[in-house]
Amino acid sequence: MLVIRRRPGESLVIGDEIEVEVLDSSPSQVKLGIRAPKSVSVLRKEIYVVRKQNRAASEEVSSESVEKLLASLKKPSVKPISPL
Amino acid sequence: MPTADTRLFGVLEYEESWVVSFPFGLPGFEQETRFVLLERTEWSPVVFLQSLLHSTLCFLAVPVAVLDPSYSLSVRWEDLERLGLRNEQQPIPGLQVLCLALLCAPENGPLTANLLAPVVMNLQTRIAVQAVRTDARYSHQHVFSRETACW
Numbered sequence: 001m002l003v004i005r006r007r008p009g010e011s012l013v014i015g016d017e018i019e020v021e022v023l024d025s026s027p028s029q030v031k032l033g034i035r036a037p038k039s040v041s042v043l044r045k046e047i048y049v050v051r052k053q054n055r056a057a058s059e060e061v062s063s064e065s066v067e068k069l070l071a072s073l074k075k076p077s078v079k080p081i082s083p084l
Numbered sequence: 085m086p087t088a089d090t091r092l093f094g095v096l097e098y099e100e101s102w103v104v105s106f107p108f109g110l111p112g113f114e115q116e117t118r119f120v121l122l123e124r125t126e127w128s129p130v131v132f133l134q135s136l137l138h139s140t141l142c143f144l145a146v147p148v149a150v151l152d153p154s155y156s157l158s159v160r161w162e163d164l165e166r167l168g169l170r171n172e173q174q175p176i177p178g179l180q181v182l183c184l185a186l187l188c189a190p191e192n193g194p195l196t197a198n199l200l201a202p203v204v205m206n207l208q209t210r211i212a213v214q215a216v217r218t219d220a221r222y223s224h225q226h227v228f229s230r231e232t233a234c235w
Contacts, residue, residue: 044218046216046218047111049224050111050200050201053186054112054186054198057144058113058141058142058143066092069130069144069189070127
């Protein structure tokens with residue numbers, strides 16, 4: 001990973017069109033400003049991760065896949081032995 | 085009674101009071117604001133979060149407590165505000181909110197649950213958010229099986 005030290009008011013450039021400026025920093029938080037073309041999606045990483053996960057989770061939900069999934073999760077049921 | 089097409093349950097008749105509303109949708113599905121929660125006893129504890137806008141959109145979920153009874157909820161204040169729970173304290177699952185983990189069953193891979201971003205629903209208002217945590221305490225791909233889950 002590339003590591004760069006910057007102070008508030010300083011910025012860095014990614015490629016030709018993206019600029020990230022450090023606006024403010026405190027011991028627990030850094031405030032960033034990002035200038036980028038509209039076509040570039042900028043997301044907090046956790047939102048990006050959850051978005052991808054949600055898309056994957058919503059795929060292929062059919063009755064068969066649900067049955068299969070549930071079968072794999074079902075605990076073997078314990079049946080009482082009927083007295084003869 | 086309004087009806088909605090669903091992939092798993094055919095045409096569903098529902099009551100307006102069943103609707104779970106996500107004012108801001110879910111990440112990746114920002115336009116999906118209306119869902120119903122469905123369950124079938126034989127498929128318990130899995131529940132289905134079915135979109136009322138798109139019949140093909142249905143998430144599988146289980147209560148978080150089933151996967152991890154000691155799960156510690158951490159809802160950001162913005163999400164608490166969206167839920168109408170402005171207290172500084174975290175809401176109590178089962179009492180104030182319902183807390184569900186969305187499942188993902190990839191074709192080649194283990195079944196996982198998203199504990200990084202549980203769906204949290206206010207039980208009184210039925211308003212819900214997917215509360216994405218900012219810490220790295222829980223995984224978005226928590227692997228589980230019938231051996232590790234508590235049901």
